[in-house]
Amino acid sequence: MMQSSFIAYSHNFTPEAQNLSYLQDANEESKSVTKASAMKDNLDNQKKPGCEKGTGVDRSRTNMTNSLTKKFKGLMIDFQALRQKIQDEYHEVVERRVMTVTGTRPDEGLSLNPPLEFEL
Numbered sequence: 001m002m003q004s005s006f007i008a009y010s011h012n013f014t015p016e017a018q019n020l021s022y023l024q025d026a027n028e029e030s031k032s033v034t035k036a037s038a039m040k041d042n043l044d045n046q047k048k049p050g051c052e053k054g055t056g057v058d059r060s061r062t063n064m065t066n067s068l069t070k071k072f073k074g075l076m077i078d079f080q081a082l083r084q085k086i087q088d089e090y091h092e093v094v095e096r097r098v099m100t101v102t103g104t105r106p107d108e109g110l111s112l113n114p115p116l117e118f119e120l
Helices: 002-008 015-033 036-046 056-102
Strands: none
Touching: 015 056
C-alpha cells in the first residue's frame, strides 16, 4: 500500500527517485519469480501432457524466461548507471567541501567514496 502511494506521487520526484521506484517494483516482481515453490510448480507443469520439452507451451515458457532475463540485465545496467551517477555527484560534493575547508584540491590518495559502498 505504501509503495503504491509512492508511485502515485513519483511524478513530483527527480528521475533518480523514479528510477529507484521502478527498481524496487522490479525487485518485488523478481522475488515472486525466484521463490522455490514457483520454480517447483514450473517443473511440475513441464511434466503435464502437452507441456513437455519442445512443445508450444515449452517454447513459450522459454521465450518468456529469455525476455525476462534480458529485461533484468537491462535493469541491472540502468541500476549501475544510476549508482555511478550518484557516486560521481557524491564525489563532487565532497571534493567541493574539502576545497572550501582546506583551500586546496584533495590529493589522489584521499578516499572520497561513500562510507557504505557495496558491490554487486
